Amino acid sequence: MTLPRTRAFAQVDVFSTLAFHGNPVAVVLDGTGLDEQDMQGLARWTNLSETTFVLPPTTEDADYRLRIFTPGGELPFAGHPTLGSARAWLDAGHTPRRADRIVQECGAGLVIVRRDQDALAFAAPPRVRDGALDEAYLQRLITAFGITREQVLDHQWVDNGPGWAVLRLASAREVLALEPDLSLIPDAMAGAIGAHDDNAGHDFELRTFAPAVGVPEDPACGSMNAGVGQWLISTGTAPTAYRVSQGSRLGRAASIEVTADGDGTVWVGGATTVAIRGTITL
Structure with a gap:
């Protein structure tokens, strides 16, 4: 069992330029040593639509790895947590391998987050299911x-x-x-x-x-x-x-x-504002 320790934490308001009117995401900026039960427990406690945990990547192509939890379970990918976690990671002083983009590793694979000055947008990952509903x-x-x-x-x-x-x-x-x-x-x-x-x-x-x-x-x-x-x-x-x-x-x-884009890549973006900076004992 991992003993609790102090970790960097942020809460980011995503998709609104009006303060506290977007979708918040809680971001634990160092999730190393935490198991799935620890992560799920925090996500259930924050009771936000998502809580994320930043981890070292398992591939040199990514800047970091992200695990994404709702109160009820883990998701392989989610959009506002991707943008909010990227914003928190940058705000904490991290530097991506390329100045114009961040590469996030998650359950759905590698997701590119484009940086255009202060704006962030992620490239829509491939759909695993499409077509009309039965x-x-x-x-x-x-x-x-x-x-x-x-x-x-x-x-x-x-x-x-x-x-x-x-x-x-x-x-x-x-x-x-x-x-x-x-x-x-x-x-x-x-x-x-x-x-x-x-x-x-x-x-x-x-x-x-x-x-x-x-x-x-x-x-x-x-x-x-x-x-x-x-x-x-x-x-x-x-x-x-x-x-x-x-x-x-x-x-x-x-x-x-x-x-x-002209190649068919769909980008989804919006405002991202770090509303809370601090630490969490976990």
Whole structure:
């Protein structure tokens, strides 16, 4: 058993320029010597959508390795923890191998985080599952969301590790009006997206629900935005650069920027602000 010791700790607000209105992530900047039980215990205690642990990489291609935990389990990849952990790592005085990018090793493999002055964006990892939802699962989501089949314009697996599925509705208003009964989909990782017609600066509204890992609604979700971006841009449903608002039903004001390069790489970025710097005994 590892004896508790003092470790560097940060909490980062991700995806909002308005203080304390994004999605926070707790970052333990030295996770060496901690086992899975230790990490899961802290994630359960912080009760944030994710808590991360920075570790030495196992490959020389990466700057660090990251383990990502929700209150209910470990994820191979998650978006806002990737950006928030990169920001905390830089803020703690670390230097990446290349000035313009950070390479994160995680359960999903190597993830590139692009640096453009103070802005950070991660390259969407490949989806491990895509394609339309099967009708039975689609109907479960429709019932849980309290909507009709006619309201669903399209649907898709956008799973890059966590297990995401998404429904596309006609409008942001319909997305914001959802009152899901998550007891009907306790194993789900699902969301809904709809287009804005009255929100200057934002093209879509997204909501994400993750009862499978103990997070009823995520205030701002980078991994789902990544998978949804790959889907919408590839089908021409969205332009190669657009902005998503998220979290308003939770009193947040997240803003996520999704862009695609000429080679098809989708990047997901937004504001990252270190809100808490300190230590934790763990």
